[in-house]
Amino acid sequence: MRICDLAKELMTTGKELLGLLQARGCSVRSTQATLTPELEQYLRNEINRIYYSGKTQAPSVAEAPAADATAEEEETAGDVSTAVDATPAAEEEAPATSEALPEEEPDAEEEEAAPKTIAVKGHVVVKELADMMGVKPNVLITALMKMNIFASIGMKIEFKVAEKVAEQFGFSVEHEKKVTTPPPQKDEPKPEIVADTQDNLLPRPPVVTFMGHVDHGKTSLLDYIRKAHVAAGEHGGITQHIGAYQVEHNEHVITFLDTPGHEAFTAMRARGANLTDIAVIVVAADDGIMPQTKEAIQHAQAAKVAMIVAINKSDLRSANPDRVKRQLQQMGLAPEDWGGDLITCVVSANTGDGIDQLLEMILLQAEVLELKANPRRKAQGYVIESRLEAGMGPTANVLITNGTLQLNDAVVSGSSWGRVKAMINDQGHKVRTAGPSAAVKLLGLTSVPEPGSEFHVYKNDREARQVADDRAAAARLSDLAGSVAPRTPMTLDELLQEKAGSDKRTLNIIVKTDVLGSLEAIRSSLEAIKSDKVDLEIISTGAGNISVNDVLLASASKAAILGFHVGKDNGAGAEAKRKGIEIRLYSVIYEMLDDVKNLMTGLLDPVVKEHINGYAVIRQIFDMGKRGKVAGCMCMKGKVTLKGRARVKRKDDVLYEGKIATLRRFQNEASEVREGQECGIVLDHFTHFAEGDTIESYEIEKVAQAL
Secondary structure (H helix, E strand, C coil): CEHHHHHHHCCCCHHHHHHHHHHHCCCCCCCCCECCHHHHHHHHHHHHHHHHCCCCCCCCCCHHHHHHHHHHHHHCCCCCHHHHCHHHHHHHHCHHHHHHHHHHHHHHHHHHHCCCEEEECCCEEHHHHHHHHCCCHHHHHHHHHHCCCCCCCCCEECHHHHHHHHHHCCCEEEECCCCCCCCCCCCCCCCCCCCCCCCCCEECCCEEEEEECCCCCHHHHHHHHHCCCCHHHCHHHCCCCCEEEEEEECCEEEEEEECCCCHHHHHHHHHHHHCCCEEEEEEECCCCCCHHHHHHHHHHHHCCCEEEEEEECCCCCCCCHHHHHHHHHHCCCCEHHHCCCEEEEECCCCCCCCHHHHHHHHHHHHHHHCCEECCCCECEEEEEEEEEECCCEEEEEEEEEECEEECCCEEEECCEEEEEEEEECCCCCEECEECCCCEEEEEEECCCCCCCCEEEEECCHHHHHHHHHHHHHHHHHHHHHHCCCCCCCCCHHHHHHHHHHCCCEEEEEEEEECEHHHHHHHHHHHHCCCCCCEEEEEEEEEECCECHHHHHHHHHHCEEEEEECCCECCCHHHHHHHHCCCEEEECCHHHHHHHHHHHHHHHCCCEEEEEEEEEEEEEEEEECHHHCEEEEEEEEEEEEECCCEEEEEECCEEEEEEEEEEEEECCEECCEEECCCEEEEEECCCCCCCCCCEEEEEEEEEECCCC
């Protein structure tokens, strides 16, 4: 017998029989090979043992093939009773089966108690279905035979067939649903944190923030303290980035955070307040308390930090420190010299008056606060500012709140991580360590971290990378979970109807800035521009120079590119010119906001207004032959002008709208004809007028819309 014939008889695959033979040591490779009687018996016994637990009464080995053959013979006659009745004969020959049947009854009861639903993906293999239902494969094959389906153990059957045959055994079959179970959350490695004991805690420098209204002299004060001209280097005299600097006074170190005062940088200023111990509210003695000053005080109060008010510009003639104190009193902040507990210092950034007293008050306040930290542990702190710098890669200005940061520490901030390759202090010098309240620039991160995010030091690179990757994956999942469900495609009619019903235009822009802090502030300022007629959509944002990819994105989305304190990469300018993309670069935020408003206004179609100058009535018509007809008119009201447009009206019907080709007074050409004067009018390509018609002179004016 050939292997393939035996496989068909045993209702299995030739590949399976080949596997059994090869396992025995035979080198046969084809299913067409002929078997010896010994090998044939060996395969029968093995298949019987594998699929039928060694019970020789199995109809699939002895009777089922015979039944199969009988059924095939009698199928032409339409009668399959022989195949159906094959099983009882086998049971009579093997009395062991009748003894085994009672043992299966408890199993049947358990099956009834168990859930009767089976989930399959679609086509299912006979053996797998039998295992799912807990029946022997030969029993299932017999049931399939009754349904006139002749299947082997390894054959796949359709879902509908599986459904029908499973019903006979008391099971229902359903399609397996794809369940997306979230991956098991791994325990995130913890940063190296040592418990702070009283012995380890040492006094640390206070972190001081200068806050207040724009142009009240915050940077100038800090400039005087640092003896460096920071304000002169800022565009427009406005501080546009958070900076952190350390100064020494009376052998004590003070860390200063210089936060921007312009209203667009509210978010940055709020973040600065939350990183600080003492807030110095700078108020100009001539201007007094302004809206942003109140806002700064609210930020400081919300952050629960100590406050000192520095009344600046005291050297000016118009200075009135008492008025500032009165305003503070009205806000419920009583100055110390007026019986309250708010420290106020009258200072001048120009002359330096009162600066020493201010520094002494800061140190005194720090002493009262008892600021302490543990320099013997691994560092932790906050990212003040971050950017992508040419030649350095991602950098982060960090303020260390506790511990000491060292070179080669594995740092994680949000989903950014890296090994500290270099640290640069506020003086521009490279340092190897940075203790509590120190501000340094870190190099070596893999990506730009979010400003305001906390950073920690981990044991090694592996843990740091794992934490950063897990956070990035979690952020992606939350973004996907929070994303809007995809809309169903709109028909052409729906699309046209939507366009017809909506008069709103959209200005798409791409914003690139040098640092993420500025980006955050610019985005909030742009989103604050409200208009009922034009939507402003920020397609993309990022830190760094404008690249060719930005230009390609702008071309695809029909957007303009705005750059703040950035330049263009090589090829970006040429690509923008080729694609017709507008790139605008700014160094002061006011100009950017004004330009965006102008761009939005430019999207609006101008409002067309019509001004009627006057009208004339046709009294007589003069036929000039080939030169056409001249309407002899009398101007009845206003004036008729040559530059304007004209319409011919007969009662309420408009016959013509166009231009006046010629306007004459007697023999002379005229630019306009006033009320009560006679004139001759030749219209441009129109002669079908009659006596009594009215020629109306009007002008069209296009007025730009407001947002």
